[in-house]
Amino acid sequence: MSQDTVRYEAVRIGIVSVSDRASAGVYVDQGLPALKDWLTRALLNPISFDERLIPDEQDGISAALIALVDAGCSLVLTTGGTGPSLRDVTPEATQAVAHRDMPGFGEQMRQISLQFVPTAILSRQCAVLRDKSLIINLPGQPKAIAETLEGLKDAQGTQLVNGIFAAVPYCIDLIGGPYLETRDEVCTAFRPKSARRVQPA
Numbered sequence: 001m002s003q004d005t006v007r008y009e010a011v012r013i014g015i016v017s018v019s020d021r022a023s024a025g026v027y028v029d030q031g032l033p034a035l036k037d038w039l040t041r042a043l044l045n046p047i048s049f050d051e052r053l054i055p056d057e058q059d060g061i062s063a064a065l066i067a068l069v070d071a072g073c074s075l076v077l078t079t080g081g082t083g084p085s086l087r088d089v090t091p092e093a094t095q096a097v098a099h100r101d102m103p104g105f106g107e108q109m110r111q112i113s114l115q116f117v118p119t120a121i122l123s124r125q126c127a128v129l130r131d132k133s134l135i136i137n138l139p140g141q142p143k144a145i146a147e148t149l150e151g152l153k154d155a156q157g158t159q160l161v162n163g164i165f166a167a168v169p170y171c172i173d174l175i176g177g178p179y180l181e182t183r184d185e186v187c188t189a190f191r192p193k194s195a196r197r198v199q200p201a
Ligand SMILES: Nc1ncnc2c1ncn2[C@@H]1O[C@H](COP(=O)(O)OP(=O)(O)OP(=O)(O)O)[C@@H](O)[C@H]1O
Pocket: 017, 018, 019, 020, 021, 022, 027, 028, 029, 030, 031, 032, 056, 080, 081, 082, 083, 085, 087, 139, 140, 141, 142
């Protein structure tokens, strides 16, 4: 058993790429690889990914989210389908399975994304809780995944605007999930002092 396995709790993460064209094979999906790449770089915990590539259909998206939560995913990230086009229904599908709303994530994502593109204002992305799972919508542009999760850094790596992932580990603590730990060079998780665990040497 590796040191990582001993020290860090395992986490199951659902990743959902919502794209009519990628799911139909018109273009190669870049959403799932981008999500896996960023999460694997950011987290020290061993991750098992449960992935779905599906079209922009509200009922199908909601069904996928419910299945991932029921399968024990503490975190579910979607990418795509958050804009104003008539086919963009990911926020509606997410709200339809919500037990509680977490509006701060959408607010912060739009703030971050405005540092990158003026059209950030067009994203209706949201986050919700369902049972013991946090579900977060990210925009569909593959580059937007790291931008929203990680935030904005300067050339020296100094954080200028916090990414939303900084708040995810503490949120997962509060809903009874595994204790998530991040690599600081990618993302520094914020927890109040009283919630920090001392790691064994
Ligand atoms: N899963 C994906 N893989 C690769 N590129 C994507 C993916 N999703 C979106 N993109 C790119 O980002 C752009 C904006 O994403 P958006 O979610 O608005 O897609 P869309 O225009 O609704 O089309 P579709 O649902 O068919 O991907 C797309 O036009 C495409 O260039």
